[in-house]
Amino acid sequence: MEKLEVKLREKAAELLEKGEVSMVIGWGESWSPAKATPVFARGKDAASKLVFNSFCFNNLAVYLPRFAERVAIFTKPCEAGSIVSLLAEGKLSRDNLHIIGVACRGVVDPIKLKTRTGNLEELAGARVEGDFIAAKKNEEEIRLPLTEVVLEKCLNCSDYDENFFDTVIGKANHLQATPTPRVPEDADAAWWRKFWMKEFERCTRCYACREACPACYCRDSCSAQSHREKWTGTKQGPEEALMFHALRAMHVAGRCIECGACERACPMSIPLTLLHSQVGKAVEKLFSFRVGERADAPPPLQTFKREELERDAS
Amino acid sequence: MAAITDMLVPVNATVTDVIGETPDVKTFKIKIDDGNYRESFAYRPGQFAELSILGIGESTISITSTPTRPDYLEFSIKRIGLVTEAIHTLVSCNKIALRGPYGNGFPVEDWKGKDLVFVAGGIGLAPLRSVINYMLDNRDDYGRIQLIYGARSPQDLVFRWEYDTWRQAKDFDLEITVDGASEGWMGRVGFVPALLKEAAPSPENAIALTCGPPVMIKFVLQDLVSMGFKSDQIITTLESKMQCGVGQCGRCNIGPKYICKDGPVFTLTELNKIKGDF
Amino acid sequence: MQAKILKTENLQAWLDKLASYGEVYAPVKGKDTSSFERVNAGVMPDFSIRTDVPPKGLIFRQAEKILAYTVGEDGLEIKRAGEEISNRIIFGIRPCDSRAFDILDAALLNPYASEYSYSVMRERTVLITLACNEPGQTCFCTTVDGSPAGKVGNVWIIDLGDRYYVEALSPSGEQVVMLGEGLFMDATEDDKLLVQHKERELFKAVSRFPAPTVGDLNRIFDDEDFWKRLADKCLSCGMCTFLCPTCHCYEIKDEGNPKSGDRYRIWDSCMFSNFTLAAGGHNPRVEHWKRLRQRMMHKFSYFIENSGVIGCVGCGRCIRSCPVAFDVREFLRDAALVCTATVGSIDGLLDRDRTA
Structure with a gap:
């Protein structure tokens, strides 16, 4: 077993035993070795179920607003951004959290892995070996460089502020690679429009992306389904879908950390992270704001400053 | 292929009269335009219909008229959401779309020869009024009728224009209470369950029907039981979000039952058996 | 032929x-x-x-x-x-x-x-x-x-x-x-x-395992802890309902203006909170664990009671596609286990009448 995992379990058991928290949220094994699953450890024995590896792609911050009691949460450093956003928006109390940062070497994007291997179900014994993912498919050995199957953002991982965490396990050791561009460099508004109109032909507007998103917590009040102001129509079609996704993209702008939860929840595998990273870049450029940096600063699209108006006019 | 009528498609109807009941309740008299459909719209007290304002949506509304008066349908509607807001703007001669009737309704045939106790709160009187008027139109088939009714305030009492008729009917007791009085109110002040206890109806050869806000129903059911009513003698109606009206869309599913199809009328015996989210 | x-x-x-x-x-x-x-x-x-x-x-x-x-x-x-x-x-x-x-x-x-x-x-x-x-x-x-x-x-x-x-x-x-x-x-x-x-x-x-009967599920319906633990990881995203070959809950919605328009029958999902939200504000299934319970009970209990067949065909799509790897087989095994712990041996489960 990885040393990291031992430490992780020890920490969880310790917190539970001392009664510092009532539960530890982490990752555990699922039916597929290529997919971790969220684990909610309530007793120190359950801590032995915790694992950490490159298949722990789920952003656990999504669960935090559900709990009123003090809980501990394992988080990849980038996902601390989700917690910071939730703190900044008053959805969580810092006193109720014990945040454990786990050094991460990038997490596998199950969608990429599926595209590369055909079917996650047939991947036997999927595991991480150094900077490779190894598995067997129909008796055939598969070996894929981590850089080819991790989430886009993992290739552009930056150092993080250790002070934010109550506990840090492991040493920063992130991947560095140049992502293969998924869109042409000169992609302009027209290109994007064409791209999304094509992608959104598949959208069934089931709203799974929204429900899975840690930043989308409006639930019954979501404006996309408001009965009074019909922002989006009932008809199926790329125009209506675009309206919904654009609406959502603006609402999570400056709050989305590109964890990919929306994309993974999409039954039609629409590459939604592309949309959100595009908007995220714009927010960063326009407002010099990086998601999750400060828990005391609300996201820029939720505030209004006069100089922003003047800057736009100039 | 056998011709199947699409159960989800409503038909045209015309509003023939509107009665303002309370600040947020109006009673609409409605006549189905198509003669054949009107004939086939055979309903029993306690059933409901889906009323539509096309472009806005449908709303589930219980029928408050009685099948013994077949010239029109009546619906007493509380303004509570988008559709009911739109319905409230309708005046005589306006069109409305309608489909139904749906639900099981009250087994009024089985109650011949029995005394009836009605306990209602607010707009909950609407479905019970259908039974009351049905019984008044078949007066000799039923025994004594007691109606215990309450609302938040005197202004919130519905069907005030009908109380005199009821009071003059044979063997009919009408007791009214309000939660809070307003100026000029000479009647009783207090909650419905308190009035029920005071009236103390006898469970012997009787059926008790209750309909109203969930919290009132909860207490009334308890009180009726403690007065000696058996679970089979106590009837209530369940409310929930409904849409299709025919047990398919899934909203009103509670335990193995669909309120729209298997209800909305249940005996307390049946209710006690259902495990579900109320 | x-x-x-x-x-x-x-x-x-x-x-x-x-x-x-x-x-x-x-x-x-x-x-x-x-x-x-x-x-x-x-x-x-x-x-x-x-x-x-x-x-x-x-x-x-x-x-x-x-x-x-x-x-x-x-x-x-x-x-x-x-x-x-x-x-x-x-x-x-x-x-x-x-x-x-x-x-x-x-x-x-x-x-x-x-x-x-x-x-x-x-x-x-x-x-x-x-x-x-x-x-x-x-x-x-x-x-x-x-x-x-x-x-x-x-x-x-x-x-x-x-x-x-x-x-x-x-x-x-x-x-x-x-x-x-x-x-x-x-x-x-x-x-x-x-x-x-x-x-x-x-x-x-295809491996076969003991599944709970209608009676079993009725017995654990009120075991809130069981359902809450089960729903811990569920995001309530509803993806399973959209990929389920038997889910059929729907919504009726209008598209148009007061002069003209259309009415549609559209798929909906019991996993969403507003599914059961009534106009007056009442909502019997606000909590996500109640919605998961509803989905499980509907497939493995209510459907059998009403139609005599299980409302699930075991295609596994909900397992394969769930973004948090929720595994309905685990639910079935756990539910059967919880029940056998109180009502008898696990051996008889397979052959028991499902409506018992």
Whole structure:
């Protein structure tokens, strides 16, 4: 077993035993070795179920607003951004959290892995070996460089502020690679429009992306389904879908950390992270704001400053 | 292929009269335009219909008229959401779309020869009024009728224009209470369950029907039981979000039952058996 | 009709002839998702895949126009949407997906009320079921009364390597087999014996585990802790309901203005909180664990009580696609275990009457 995992379990058991928290949220094994699953450890024995590896792609911050009691949460450093956003928006109390940062070497994007291997179900014994993912498919050995199957953002991982965490396990050791561009460099508004109109032909507007998103917590009040102001129509079609996704993209702008939860929840595998990273870049450029940096600063699209108006006019 | 009528498609109807009941309740008299459909719209007290304002949506509304008066349908509607807001703007001669009737309704045939106790709160009187008027139109088939009714305030009492008729009917007791009085109110002040206890109806050869806000129903059911009513003698109606009206869309599913199809009328015996989210 | 044999190389020829019956849909591998698509010159079927998206939407469409309305000088006019629906064939549907339509029939074509568009689509569609030679790791059809070799639909075919064994199961099935007249030979007794053997082998290939009965589930309904723990990881995203071949909850919605517009019947999901939100604000299932309980109870208890069949075909899509790897098999095993802990031995579970 990885040393990291031992430490992780020890920490969880310790917190539970001392009664510092009532539960530890982490990752555990699922039916597929290529997919971790969220684990909610309530007793120190359950801590032995915790694992950490490159298949722990789920952003656990999504669960935090559900709990009123003090809980501990394992988080990849980038996902601390989700917690910071939730703190900044008053959805969580810092006193109720014990945040454990786990050094991460990038997490596998199950969608990429599926595209590369055909079917996650047939991947036997999927595991991480150094900077490779190894598995067997129909008796055939598969070996894929981590850089080819991790989430886009993992290739552009930056150092993080250790002070934010109550506990840090492991040493920063992130991947560095140049992502293969998924869109042409000169992609302009027209290109994007064409791209999304094509992608959104598949959208069934089931709203799974929204429900899975840690930043989308409006639930019954979501404006996309408001009965009074019909922002989006009932008809199926790329125009209506675009309206919904654009609406959502603006609402999570400056709050989305590109964890990919929306994309993974999409039954039609629409590459939604592309949309959100595009908007995220714009927010960063326009407002010099990086998601999750400060828990005391609300996201820029939720505030209004006069100089922003003047800057736009100039 | 056998011709199947699409159960989800409503038909045209015309509003023939509107009665303002309370600040947020109006009673609409409605006549189905198509003669054949009107004939086939055979309903029993306690059933409901889906009323539509096309472009806005449908709303589930219980029928408050009685099948013994077949010239029109009546619906007493509380303004509570988008559709009911739109319905409230309708005046005589306006069109409305309608489909139904749906639900099981009250087994009024089985109650011949029995005394009836009605306990209602607010707009909950609407479905019970259908039974009351049905019984008044078949007066000799039923025994004594007691109606215990309450609302938040005197202004919130519905069907005030009908109380005199009821009071003059044979063997009919009408007791009214309000939660809070307003100026000029000479009647009783207090909650419905308190009035029920005071009236103390006898469970012997009787059926008790209750309909109203969930919290009132909860207490009334308890009180009726403690007065000696058996679970089979106590009837209530369940409310929930409904849409299709025919047990398919899934909203009103509670335990193995669909309120729209298997209800909305249940005996307390049946209710006690259902495990579900109320 | 006598069972037939079709040589593998003649499959395409039969497919081509089927086009004269109506639109032909078959499993197609797309860039990101596999689904049932209309096959023609440009779109090639791939019978080796179990599709990500079930063929449910080909018959129970996601957005079905119910009616169109206009408000003019003569009042309100309501026209039932009279879109012509052509005959269609779903070719290579797996037994689980095929059986899902029987379950949808029970829900949507019940004697109390029939969903019009579904009934028309269903009547005009021929299901050519392909036995599942390679069940997947997440398949559990045998636990929910199915089989990878289940004889369901209108035609049943099984791949015997160099040839297909073809059996018509209904008059419409015979009709589409007849379209390929000349391509088929009569099956021999040996073929039939081989098929029987394969049926048994395939049934054994999918692991079977004890599942809870209606009685079991009724007993644990009030065990809040059980359901809360179960729902811990559930995001309530509803993806499972959209990919489920038997989920059929819907919403009725208008699109238009006061003068004219349309009314639609659209898929909805019991996993969403606003699904049960009433106009007055009352909502019996605000908590996400209650919604998960509703979905599980509906499939594995209520549906059996109302229709006599389990509301799940064990296709495993909800397991494969769940973004947080929720595994419905774990629920079934846990529920059965929790119950056996109080009501008896686990051995008897498999053979117990499900309605007990």
